[in-house]
Amino acid sequence: MRHQDAQDKDRTDSDFTHTDPVVDQALGWFLRLRDGKQDAATRADFRAWLAKDPRHEEEFRGLEIVWNSEPFLEAVKALPVARSALMRPSGPRWPRRAAALAASILIAAGIWQYPALTIALQADYVTATGAQRRVLLPDGSMMLLNTDTAVALDFGAGRRHIRLLRGEAYLDVVHDAAHPFTVSGRYGEVEVLGTAFSVRTGANEDAVILERGRVQVLCLCDGKDRAVLQPGETVSITAASVSPVHAADTSATLAWREGRIVFEDAPLGDVLDELRRYHGGAILVADERVNQLKVTGNYRLDDVEGAVRTLADVAGAGFHRVPGGLIILR
Incomplete structure (x- = not known):
């Protein structure tokens, strides 16, 4: 356990990444400023980073909101390993290891939906x-x-x-x-x-x-x-x-107002991209050739699975539904 603890302490911010590089930088600064060891030079570098782009401060302040939000706290409470590391008293700043653990848990569990939360707040x-x-x-x-x-x-x-x-x-x-x-x-x-x-x-x-x-x-x-x-x-x-x-x-382009999707001689891949907007799960295509097939149709948007199943039949592709809303065409 001591060896594992040492490995944890040696982990760097690069272990945790976000698809948006600015958010990723904000997370790096967020963790760095909570290790309790920042000096004047570090604080100066942080202020310089904030001043470089208005988005820097926006993303950093937004991350602070996420960190203290109810969804975050509930997620942490639901995970025993996180609760033991994060909920014990630790002064005004959480230790770096605890902060890194929280970030890794939220990313791995798909709970940290920072962009969606910040949009919802606005x-x-x-x-x-x-x-x-x-x-x-x-x-x-x-x-x-x-x-x-x-x-x-x-x-x-x-x-x-x-x-x-x-x-x-x-x-x-x-x-x-x-x-x-x-x-x-x-x-x-x-x-x-x-x-x-x-x-x-x-x-x-x-x-x-x-x-x-x-x-x-x-x-x-x-x-x-x-x-x-x-x-x-x-x-x-x-x-x-x-x-x-x-x-x-x-x-056709505004048919969604009547709850329908209308297309003519369109690549199946483009149609599936549109249907994904209305489907709670993922739609995957295992054979790229299926995406290139041209299709025509008029389908209800309240039955995306039925539309995809019919399109799969038209394209001669196999339709497979996995629990959780995942649809696979091959």
Whole structure:
């Protein structure tokens, strides 16, 4: 046991990683500042790191919120090995070994959902996977949230602004020329006076689809790259630019409002990517050739498993369901 304890003490922050490098750095500083041995140079380095990028302080402070949140504490209490290491009195700072143990337990157990928790803390409205929610906004406009979506509202002092934190929202906006209506995603912002459109944010781009009216879409990168959409048009926005305007089949792309997914001659892999948004478990494809097969269909979103089973039959692929919601096609 003494040998194992020594190994534990020698473990470094690199043993625990997060897919977002900034969050990973924040975790490293978080553990480092709780070992009780930081000196003036360490504190100076930490302040320099915070000042380097606004996200650094945001992620670090958010991690402190997670650390003290009820889900974290309940998770620790549920694990005897963690409880014994973490719940004994240890002064104002936890020992480094205990902090590292907590981080490893949460990561390994899939409990540490820092990005999801920070979004939930910012959001005014949230939908679960597979759910939708209709919201009447303070100005009388209507907002329909799609699966796994979170939004924050700002309707104070004449403002009409929505921040799409995650997912997809359809908006039917009441006309008010004196108070423009804006929606911002991760990469772009939409400005309207009175119209109906959808905004979807993803890991690498935002997408805007206009059903009726007229909107202006601009890139948050510098505010200069922009596009004006007419009904039946779509555009995507990345961290660097706004794409050319393309025609959109709104009856298909907005079919989710009626609880359906519609596609024609689309790669099965793309269709499965869309269905994954509405499925609580994972959908895996063991043979890449299956992803390339072209399929056409119109399916209900409240029965994702049934849709995948039918698509597997069409593609000639085997369908296997594993307890816990995991679906495998091969």
